[in-house]
Amino acid sequence: MGLGKHFKTSLAAAIAAMLLTPAAGLAQDKITWRVQSHWPSASSSFDDSLGRLKNEVAECSNGQLQLSLHEAGALFPATEIFPAVQRGVIQMGTISPAYLPEKVSTAGIASGLPFAFRNVWEAAYFHKHLGFEDMIRAEVANFGVYYSTDKVYPTEMVVKTPIKTIEDFEKLKIRSSGALQRFLTKAGAAASYVPGPELYSALGTGVVTGAHWGAVQGAASMGLYEVAKYHVQPALNIAGTDAFVINQKALDDLPAEVRKCLLDTLDEQFWMRTNEYLYQERTTLANVMAKQGVQINELPQDVVEHLQQVALKQWEEEAKRGPQAQKALQMLKTFLSELGYIQ
Numbered sequence: 481m482g483l484g485k486h487f488k489t490s491l492a493a494a495i496a497a498m499l500l501t502p503a504a505g506l507a508q509d510k511i512t513w514r515v516q517s518h519w520p521s522a523s524s525s526f527d528d529s530l531g532r533l534k535n536e537v538a539e540c541s542n543g544q545l546q547l548s549l550h551e552a553g554a555l556f557p558a559t560e561i562f563p564a565v566q567r568g569v570i571q572m573g574t575i576s577p578a579y580l581p582e583k584v585s586t587a588g589i590a591s592g593l594p595f596a597f598r599n600v601w602e603a604a605y606f607h608k609h610l611g612f613e614d615m616i617r618a619e620v621a622n623f624g625v626y627y628s629t630d631k632v633y634p635t636e637m638v639v640k641t642p643i644k645t646i647e648d649f650e651k652l653k654i655r656s657s658g659a660l661q662r663f664l665t666k667a668g669a670a671a672s673y674v675p676g677p678e679l680y681s682a683l684g685t686g687v688v689t690g691a692h693w694g695a696v697q698g699a700a701s702m703g704l705y706e707v708a709k710y711h712v713q714p715a716l717n718i719a720g721t722d723a724f725v726i727n728q729k730a731l732d733d734l735p736a737e738v739r740k741c742l743l744d745t746l747d748e749q750f751w752m753r754t755n756e757y758l759y760q761e762r763t764t765l766a767n768v769m770a771k772q773g774v775q776i777n778e779l780p781q782d783v784v785e786h787l788q789q790v791a792l793k794q795w796e797e798e799a800k801r802g803p804q805a806q807k808a809l810q811m812l813k814t815f816l817s818e819l820g821y822i823q
Contacts, residue, residue, distance in 0.1 A: 515571070516565075518575050518722075519574060520702070524697040530547075533749055536749070540745060553675065558675060561573040565625055574722060575723055578660075578661075588662075590612075590723070591659050595788050597719075602815075607629055607632060612812075625728060626731050629722075629724075631757055636696070636699075636714075638692070638712065639712055642775075643783060645780065649786075653670045653672070653688045654671045655692070656692060661673060669690075674691070679691060705774050714779065714784070
């Protein structure tokens, strides 16, 4: 009897322990985030950046965090993504910093000061090693949002007719946004914002006669070379033109190991996508030149000099947006001076 009683007591204790402790190996509850992108599904970055992030996060979280992707315009217009993330209507989005509220003084510098960097590695160094991303992240955090740069890359225009003179440039109607839109307007062109899903038809019908959507890959993936055969160089800027924004409360509510998985993946993504993008630019350019008759339009020196002069003035305008913008511009000027680009 004593042994039987002891056995029953042990069995009851074991059953109680099983009820109170989750069984090993049982799947954790899945967490699904809605992610609204500013990229149309046709844009190369929708799959290469956002699709990659979805797959990497699913893998490192053992399937616990699932990202439900929505292309440009599916839930909100591009300029409404940040407010939706801020309010927690959606947990995550992709944006251009050009779409950030006016209170984020460093947004114009993040979206790219014209004719500043000459090589992609310089922009990457400025963001990560010199601390610029920490500066814009701190400003965005005031809205209850976490900010992470997807990649840095050049922004280059496509045009329907080649630019051979300053007069040719001033006749352009260019699709643009943010700091570049302000810059191109001050340089003499007519720059206006057109949402991504409407860009192809706007360029095809002549509503705009030039546009920038990333560089070669962006233009090719959006079909822009079908209606505009001239690819303009040098780049208008090299910048962290695309970024992820995450509702901070949603991020904080993730289990610790899932949150670490997401943040580590975002950090690794910056370096991987920046490097991959450079390679893809080269191969895509060779392909569209061979198969679609795309031609490089090197801007004449007098046009470049005109744009550089306007750019320097634009830099100072961006610095007037607030103390953090002033600090960021001074950091940029010091860096460019060390590289020998400015005095």
